[in-house]
Each structure stands twice: as C-alpha cells, then as structure tokens.
Amino acid sequence: MTAEPVYPDAPDDLIATWNVRRRPLAFAEGEVLPPLDCDLAALAAARIPADEALARPASAHATKRHEIRSELAGHSELAGLNGLLIAHLRKRRFPRHTPRLFRRIWTEQGAVLLQDLPPRWLISSVITFGDHGQTEEQRRIGLSMNVMFSLMKLYEFERLYSGQPADRAFGLRRTRENRLPLDMPNFSLLSGGLDVNLLAPLWQMAQEEPVAGPIALHLLNALNEDPGNLFRRIGQMRGALTERRRNRRARAGGAKAEAAE
16 A cells, blocks of 8 residues: 655655745845955954844844854854855855855865864765865765765654664664565664665765865764764664674573583
8 A cells, every 4th residue: 555645746845845945045235255365264263252133124144144153152253154155055046156265165274163163063064065066076075974964863853752862772673574665675783784885985085085075084983983873873783682692602502511411
C-alpha cells in the first residue's frame, strides 16, 4: 500500500516555498555592503558592541544585520560581516561583489575566524562555499558538508523527542524485521563501513583544499571529539556488540573445556 506523500504537491510547492525564503534582503537608501577592498585586518581587530539599537522602520538588510550582530556581540566585526555576507548569499540576488568579498575574507583571514566564530557560524560558512566557491574543490566540500550537517541537524532534532541523551547509545535489539526506507539494506555494526565511507572522503578533500578545507577540517575534528553525536553512538554500539560476542565466545569456550573434562 502506498502511503500519502510527505509533501503532496512536490516538487512545485517545495520549490515555491524555497524561493519565498530566498527573497533578496532589500537595502534602504544609503545602505550598502562594505566594498571588496575594505580593511579586513581592522575589522578582525574591532569588536561588535552589545545592545546595539535598531532604528525603525528598518530594511530587511538592516534587520538581518542587527540580528546577526546581536548574536555575535563580543566577537569581531569581521565575524559580523561574514555572517551578513552569508545571509545575502543565501538569497536569489545580492550585490555583485558579495561572493568575492566572502572568499577574500576566508582566503586572508580564515585562521582568525576559525578561532573567533562559534561552530554554528563555521558550518554556515563552509556550506556557503557549495554555491559560491571559486573552484570545483571548494564547491564539492561545501555541498558535501551541507548535506551531512543538514541531515545531522534533522535527525538529532528528532532524537530529542525520544528522550534519549545525545551521549547514550541505543540498546542492542534485533532489528531484522524492520526495514529501512526505499529497501536500503540494513547497516552492519561490525562489518559496515558507511560511516567511514562518508567521513574519509570529506577529510581527504579538506586536507587538500587551502580555503574551505581548513573550515571543514576544524569542524570534522570537533565532531570527532564531540561527546554526543551519531558517529560516537554508533561507535558505542559497535563496541558493545563486539564485547557481547567476545563474552559469548569465552563462555562457549569454557563450556567446551568443561565438556572435555
């Protein structure tokens, strides 16, 4: 029996909704983004003040700028500009020099921002290269990281409703009677390499690319050390199953020894 579609009017309705979310951030008279040759070092040295006021009425650009700067208060002005460029680059139209300024920031000040930006903004930065990277390598890294972190956000959000803490693996139960979507074969905890096949190419690409690569490496290393995520839980389940089988073999060996006596 075929289930009702999750998105009944897909793809048209999905695309229409997506395009609404991509409406350009309109500027009020006199509002512009900094020029391509702006002083990035000076912006990196300056801090975003707290409690900035937003004058009303405000343009979409000014509203988004205020929202980003409020979130990044205490961080560098460069962090605020990076966030504002990302906000514009997610829209259908933006000032012509926006992609080049974004790439210039990460080419010249990437090491500074890696230390300044929270992980949420590092993720936003690296996935922006998916659409606006200068090279194929940058775009591949950005698109790959976008898919991984977007799906991770969805399934980790759903996990919250299970009541299961992020750092606790699910119990080992028989799941053969349950099927994965689209008849995908089940993942084998002991012999399956899906996690390796997903992460290893990302790490390799990131090691070889000098602009977007360091952001991806920083995030992949942070994910590797994070105490609560899918990959760690899979590792815990793999370790628990290995230990269970080891104990079974030990008990079986002991029983054989007793029978031989």
